[in-house]
Amino acid sequence: MTGVSWLSMRTSPRSPARRSTWEAIDVGGCQLLPGLVDSHTHLEMPTMGTVTADDFDSGTAAAAAGGTTSIVDLALQTEGSLLTGIDTWTDNARNKAHVDYGFHVAITDASPLAITEMAEAVARGVTSFKVFMAFKGSFLADDQQLLGVLRRTGEVGGLVQVHAENGDAIDLNINDALARGETSPSSHATTRPDTTEKEATARAIHLASWAKRPIFASTSRQHRPSGKSSRRDPADCRSTAKHASIT
Known part of the structure; x- marks a missing residue:
């Protein structure tokens, strides 16, 4: 050069x-x-009664040291509002981030307000919406909510991504494990067997197909749709490795 x-x-x-x-x-x-882009980060995120360890200062400093020059962090719907969540995460990052950043936004309650605000979120440049099919009692959205979010992207644009696990089955497994006194870290894996992910991934693809929208699933390798089937399927499902696959 x-x-x-x-x-x-x-x-x-x-x-x-x-x-x-x-x-x-x-x-x-x-x-x-060019530097790397990390499209899945959780900085300063309240979750399950705690907050993730890294903020936008320490997290993006570590990213820059490793050659990552852009991140896409997950903003959470806040006080029922997507826009309040985006504003909160923007404030969190302001004057602290060492690299470029953008946001996904998690829709944990697909209320009429949230569905309406998706248009303004896209106008602000937040064009991917995450829906959790797991974590009952906190993040989980039911099928009707997921389908509503998928349909809304057909009107305003954007891409829906899902955390694909059967939250109801996992919740039942967790209650059974607690009743048996099984509380070690290994129980996290045994209460969410691969079949809960396989079922939810297939269900997400069907819902996206009905909505005639693409969908992005966070799933392990054995449950990713093959290239041949995904080309035939109008859902156009794309996938990425989940956290447990790379930690």
Whole structure:
């Protein structure tokens, strides 16, 4: 890349001088590669009675150190409102993030207000909506809610992504395990067998097919639809590895 220069910021992103202190570095003869994009992060996220350990300062500093220059963090519907959730996460990131960021937004209650606000969310650049088919009592949305969100993206745009596990079956398994006194970390796996994921993934694909919308499923490899079947299916299901597959 002869004659190409790279601008290096030598001050902290939070410094008032961040736009005025730049150094041009000659990268002639080098390969210039873009940074990685992490499309699934949880920074400063309240969940299950606690808050995730990293905030937008520490989390994005670690990302930058590892070569990740952009993240897409999950904002939660807050006080029933998608827009309040987006505003909250924007405030969390302001003056703290060391890399570029964007947001997904989780719809944990597909109320008429939330469905209406999806249009403004897309207008603000938040174009992916996550629906949880698990975590009964906190995040779980039923099939009617998921179908409503899918249909709404046909009107306003955007992509629906799902956490695909059968939340009702898992909740029953958890109650049975607690009754037996099984509370070790290993019980997390035994109460959510692969079949709960397989069923929910198939159900999500069917719902998306009925809505004639694409869907993005977080699922393990053995339950991903094959390329051949996904091309035939109008749902156009795409998948990514879930957390447990890469930790």
